[in-house]
Amino acid sequence: MQTGAITGYIDVAQLVLYAFWIFFAGLIYYLHRENKREGYPLESDRSGSITVQGWPSVPDPKTYRMANGDTVQAPNARRDNQPPLHEGAYRGAPLQPDEATDDLLLAGVGPGSWSDRADVADMTYEGLPKIVPLRVAAGFGVAPQDVDPRGLPVLGDDGAEGGRVVDLWVDRSEMLFRYLEVDVGGGSHVLLPMNFARVEQRRIRVKSILSHQFARVPKTRSPDQVTLLEEEKIMAYYGAGTLYATPSRQEPLL
Known part of the structure; x- marks a missing residue:
């Protein structure tokens, strides 16, 4: 066998390559999961009871310390306090202001x-x-x-x-x-x-x-x-x- 070979079919360089592939796949999985700390789970346009998070799932909450001493957890269940909106006559139509909104500028x-x-x-x-x-x-x-x-x-x-x-x-x-x-x-x-x-x-x-x-x-x-x-x-x-x-x-x- 040549120098560095473990068997006639496997050597150290091949093992290092396999290890790199495994590490890189794990890194992609980790980064894609961490990317879901904000904005997830998504809101379904079919029902408010449906949780849309895709794969991989949303990670467990992590606590961050802010510069002013406050702490923030992400992800969290906080919903945006946006004005009420509704869709047009069909799904996918542009969002329209709620009928109760008397000022379109707001x-x-x-x-x-x-x-x-x-x-x-x-x-x-x-x-x-x-x-x-x-x-x-x-x-x-x-x-x-x-x-x-x-x-x-x-x-x-x-x-x-x-x-x-x-x-x-x-x-x-x-x-x-x-x-x-x-x-x-x-x-x-x-x-x-x-x-x-x-x-x-x-x-x-x-x-x-x-x-x-x-x-x-x-x-x-x-x-x-x-x-x-x-x-x-x-x-x-x-x-x-x-x-x-x-x-x-x-x-x-x-």
């Missing part, structure tokens, strides 16, 4: 859909709230060569004034402005994402929603912080306006 469908993220503020590496208004962000301000939007009117797509800017919210990690804080009257303030606003010399223009719709933008619990879930809902509201702000926007272009 229905959570299409461009207004949102993810059920954690209802806590995003933090910087130093443990401070990441996105805050300038009134509490020492050392940040508007560059002298740029337009300071504070005090400017905010116009909806109908050309009418929906409110006035009272402050800017800065991302202390990325060094940029994320939101405009808008006073919509009655002591109520809402956030306007910068990517939905066009800052001009004497006004702020918003194409996604109309002037009267600013009052229904989802609010923040804290006047100086915004949570990840609140950001999702605020962005979704303006996103929904691109399709649902007026009845004509829901019609086909041709």
Whole structure:
């Protein structure tokens, strides 16, 4: 027999190859199972009592320690707190808002859909709230060569004034402005994402929603912080306006 051969038909190199195949198959199985820690089991469109998890099955719960000291288990039985939806006339039809939803901008469908993220503020590496208004962000301000939007009117797509800017919210990690804080009257303030606003010399223009719709933008619990879930809902509201702000926007272009 040659060097390294165990028998006339098996040698060490062949055993190593077989061991690698077994290890690699086990690795694929492990990674595919770990991939099901979030989003599983799936929801069946036939019955709520059906568990859809496929093969391999969902792994046992594992506890994760978060940066703020909290613990989270995954997978878990927590359901997304999404607005009620229903299908169209047949299975597979686009989801439609529930009949009880009186405002399509808050229905959570299409461009207004949102993810059920954690209802806590995003933090910087130093443990401070990441996105805050300038009134509490020492050392940040508007560059002298740029337009300071504070005090400017905010116009909806109908050309009418929906409110006035009272402050800017800065991302202390990325060094940029994320939101405009808008006073919509009655002591109520809402956030306007910068990517939905066009800052001009004497006004702020918003194409996604109309002037009267600013009052229904989802609010923040804290006047100086915004949570990840609140950001999702605020962005979704303006996103929904691109399709649902007026009845004509829901019609086909041709």
